[in-house]
Amino acid sequence: MSRRLLIVGGVAGGATAAARARRLDEQAEIIMFERGRDVSFANCGLPYHVGGEISSRRALLVQTKVGLTRRFNLDIRTRTEVTRIDREKKLVHARDLESGREYTEHYDDLLLSPGAAPFVPPVPGVDHSAVHTLRNMGDMDGIKRAVDAGAKSAVVVGAGFIGLEMAENLRRRGLAVAVVELLPQVMPPLDAEVAASLHQEIVKHGVHLRLGTRMTAIEDSDGRPVVCLESGDKLDADLVILAVGVRPESDLARDAGLEVAASGAIVVDEYLRTSDPHIYAVGDAIEVRDPILGGTARIPLAGPANRQGRIAIDTMFGRPTPYRGAQGTSVVRVFGLTAAATGASEKVLKRRGVEYLKVYVHRDHHVGYFPGAQRMMLKLMFTPGDGRILGAQIVGGDGVDKRIDVLATAIHAGLPVTELEALELSYAPQYGAAKDPVNIAGYVAANMLRGDEEFVYAEELGDGQLTNWTILDVRDAAEFAAGRILGAVLVPLSELRERWQEIPTDKPIAVYCGVGQRSYYATRVLRHHGLKPRNIAGGLCTYQLVHAPQPTVRPWAPREAAAEEAVCGNAGLAGGGCVESAGGVCCSEDTLPDCSTG
C-alpha cells in the first residue's frame, strides 16, 4: 500500500518537501494543502513587483499548480485550509474556502509548513482600509493597486527587511515615504553602528526616517490614514504598510496539542519532528537550533525553510538526516547599499553573556586602481581564546554578498580567524584584491589574538577633550584638517619616527587614522619606544558611525518630497545617478597596492 503524506502549506518549505518526497518515493500519495491561491510563488520578490523592477507579475509564479502537479504527480489543493489535526486517528480536517465544503484526509505522515503571518500591532485604527501587510500575491496586488491608482505617500511601519524593501520600492514609484521604527536603528538584526551607515543612505533617498518611536494609533482623516506617534507627531499618507515582524502560524499545531515554544514557534527535534513522531514541521513557524551559540532561534528565511523541507522528508522516508540549525545568513539591498550578516550579532553576544572580541575592516570591494571600487565595512566577532568566528556583518556596495558568503562558509566549517588569513580567494582587478577584505579581517583579528595589536573601541572613547585618553591622529595634515576627533593630536605616520617624543604620555594613547591601518603601523613604532598605545578599532570611519547622530530628517511633506525624488525613479535605482557609491559611507585611506605590499 502506498504511503500517504499530507503537507500543510505550499510555499517555501512545503513545496520543496513535496518535490523531494516524490523523488524519494514514486508511489507515495502526496497531498499539499495551501490556504492561498498560489503555491510556490516567489515571496521574496513581492516588493519589487510593486516597485516595478520586476515588471511581470507572472514571473513571480515560477511554478504553477498545474506544472507542479504534472511534474511531481502531486495532489495540490489551493484555497483549502486545514482547520484541525486529529492525531489519534491521523486525520486532518480541511475546508475548501471556495465551496465551504469540509472533509477529512488520513495521513501516514504530516508535514506542517504554515509559515508566519505579519504581526499586526494592537493599536486603535489598525483596521483602517488603507493599512496593508505584505505576505502573499494578493497583499501585493492590493498595495500595487493603491499605488497605480495614484497614491502619493506611504508610511511604512517597521524597518526590517520587508519594511526597507517596501520603502525603497515605493520611493521608486515616486511616493513620499516615511519609515517609522521602534528601535533607534533600522534592520534590527544588525548592530547599531553597522545600521548607522544605512540611515544616511535612506535619508539621502528622501525617506522621512523616524527611529526610536512607537506608533500609538492610526486615525482617519477624510478616508486617509494618519499614523500617530508617541512623540505626538502625526504622519498622514495615502497608505500604510505594516512590517513590524512576523508571528509563527502555530495555532493548528497548538490546538492539536503539539509543543509550542514561548515565542509562539512550533518546537521540533533535530530531525524536525514535532512532539508527535508522525508530524514534522519546517519553515518560519518553527524554532531551530542556533549552531553557533547553542539554544534555539527563530530564523524566518527562505534558504533555511527550503533546506528544512528537504531534510524533514529525507528523515521521513528512511534517510534520517539531522538539521544542524541556521546561522541566520542574510542580505538586503537598501537603495544603493548592501547590508549582510551571518552568525551572531554583537548585541546577541552581549545579551547571551558570551565572551567575544571584535575587529572592523574598511576596504574596497576590488583594488582601488581599477575604476568603480566601492568601500565596505566588515565587522567580525570571534572568541578570545581559539579565535572561532562567531559572526560577521558587512555594509557597502558591490561585493558585500560575496564576503558574507565566504564568512558564512568559514563559520559553517568552524574555521578560526587565523584561517581567514590563509584563505586563497580569487583575484583580478575587477573582482577583488590580492589581499581580500576577508583576508584583511583575518590579519587584524589574528594580530589581536597574538597581542600584536591592542584596540580601544569608539564606544569607550569620548572626544579628546572629554576622555582619559590622549588621542593621536597619524594621518596627514590635509586629512586632519578635513575632519578629526575633537582634541586629537596630529603626528603623521611618516614623521612619527622623528616626532614620537612630542606625544603626551600623561594619559594612555589611542591612535587612529582613516580605517585603522596606518594607526596599526604607528602603534608598532610606538611600542618599540616602550609606549603602550591602542589602536582605535576601524579608525575614524567606525568612530563616526558609532558616534553618528540620528540622521537629520526634513519635515514630513508627502507631496513635496514625491516631486523632488522623481529624478531618482527615472535614473533607475541600480547604479543610477542619484545613488551615491558606498565609498560615501566612509573616509579615505591610502592603502597599499594590492598587487604588492601589506
Add this chain to the structure above:
Amino acid sequence: MSRRLLIVGGVAGGATAAARARRLDEQAEIIMFERGRDVSFANCGLPYHVGGEISSRRALLVQTKVGLTRRFNLDIRTRTEVTRIDREKKLVHARDLESGREYTEHYDDLLLSPGAAPFVPPVPGVDHSAVHTLRNMGDMDGIKRAVDAGAKSAVVVGAGFIGLEMAENLRRRGLAVAVVELLPQVMPPLDAEVAASLHQEIVKHGVHLRLGTRMTAIEDSDGRPVVCLESGDKLDADLVILAVGVRPESDLARDAGLEVAASGAIVVDEYLRTSDPHIYAVGDAIEVRDPILGGTARIPLAGPANRQGRIAIDTMFGRPTPYRGAQGTSVVRVFGLTAAATGASEKVLKRRGVEYLKVYVHRDHHVGYFPGAQRMMLKLMFTPGDGRILGAQIVGGDGVDKRIDVLATAIHAGLPVTELEALELSYAPQYGAAKDPVNIAGYVAANMLRGDEEFVYAEELGDGQLTNWTILDVRDAAEFAAGRILGAVLVPLSELRERWQEIPTDKPIAVYCGVGQRSYYATRVLRHHGLKPRNIAGGLCTYQLVHAPQPTVRPWAPREAAAEEAVCGNAGLAGGGCVESAGGVCCSEDTLPDCSTG
C-alpha cells in the same frame, strides 16, 4: 646590533615582506633591491591601462618609493640588479644600472623575490622591434605608445591570463586582434569544455582566434611583423604581443648553488627557506606545495606571492609559520564573461592518476524572476569515497567570483561535497537564490555519492545514431524542436509517467534535458519502473560545450575588423549593448522557483 635583511625584488612578495619585517622589527636594517624603475606597482592592472579602462598611469603606482621609504623606514634601491650571492660571506653583489657602480652588501637574512620573466619562444625573428612582452610599467608604456601611435592590428601569441586580457584591451582600443594558441583551447588551467564557452565570447567580440597552432617564425614585411603559423598561414599586424607563459627568474639562486627544480623554480621548504637556511624565496620564482594533491606546483599569482612574503618574514623573525601551499584560485574577465577556478582541474587529475567524480551545474547567478539573471556553468570534482572537493571551475557572468571564493573556502576547510548542501549562503533576489548554485552543486554531487543519481558524460556519448545508448530527451516539444542531440527520443517529463513504456530498452538509456534537473526527476521515475537510466551530466548545455566544434573564424582582415568593431568600443565593454549575457552560453531550463521548491 640591528639585524640586516636584504630583499631582492620589490614588487608583490618583496614589498610585502619589507613592510611586514618593519612591523615585526622597528630596528632592523631593511634594504630592498629592484632591477626596474618602480616598486610595488599594480602589475595586474597593466593591460587595462593599455585599453584605457584604467585611464591614469599614476593609479598603477599606488605606492611610491618615497612613500614606502618614509612609512616603513626602508632603504629601497631601484634600477639596481643583484648579480651574485656570496653565501659563504653572506654578501650580495649589486650593480647600480644607472651609474654602473658595483658594490656588495652584507646580510643576516636574504629574501629572494625575483619573480618570473615572460617566456620568449626561440623562433626566428622573435627579436623584431614590434614584438612585445608585458611584465612591467616600461613594457606597458611601449605597447601603449604603439597603440596611441595608430597601430591598427595586433597578434597576441598565447591565450592565458595576460594574452586574453591584452586581446580584450586591444579590441577595446579598436585594433583588429588575432590570438594564436598552441593548445586547442584558451586559458590552459581550465578544462576544455569550460574554456569552450569562452571561445564563442572571444570570437563574438571580433577576435581572430587560432587554436591548436604553433608560431614557427616572425617575419618582417616592410617593417611590420608577420606571425607565421605551422599551418602555413601568415598573420601580419602592426604589433605582436608574446604571452606564452613565464619562466622563474632563478639564475641568481642557481648560480649561488641553491637548489632549483627541473621546472626552473627555486626549491623551498615549508617555511619558504631555500637550501641555505639564511636565504628565503617567495613568489613566482618558487615551487610551492600542492595542498590538494600533494607534490609541488608553480602558482604564479599575486595572492600567494603576498602571503608568502608575509610568512617568510614571520619565520625569519622568530615566528615560524609554515606555508601550506597554494590551491591556485584564479579569476579572469574575458569580455562579458568571467571564468574562475580553484583546486585541481580534471586534466590535472587525469594526468596525476587521481580517482575523481565530477558534476556540472548550470544556474543563474540570482533568481530568474529578478531582472538581469546571468547563467553560469559550475563544474565540481571530488573524491569518490568521502566526497572531498578536489577542484571547481565556473564560467558565466556576474557572481562567478563569489561562488569560486565560497568553493575555495570550502576546499581550504576540507569540506566534503555533502557539506555544500548545508551551507547557509545569503539570499535576496538581487544576490542569489534560496538554493545557491553552490548548494545545488552539493545536492547533485551528494546524489551521485549516495547512488541516487548516475551519470553518463557527454564525452562517453556520440549522438543517438552513433552510440550504444538510447538517448531520451525529457524537455517539451518546442525545446526539442529548437535543438537536440541527434537521434534522441522525446518523452517530456510531464508525460513520462504515462508513456515510459514507449522507451526502447534494447540499449542502456541516457536521459537529458537542458541542464540535468528535469532529467534527474525523469531518472527517478524510470528507476521506479525497474529501468537503470543514466543522466547526461549537465544536460544539453554541457553536451554542447563538450562537443563544441572549433569556433568559426573569419579570415584575418586587420583593417576591416577594426572598423566593424568600433561599435563595441563605443558601447563600452562592461555590459554594453554588444556584450551578450552569459545566458547566451547555454540553453534554458524552467527551474523551480527559488523561494519554493526543489
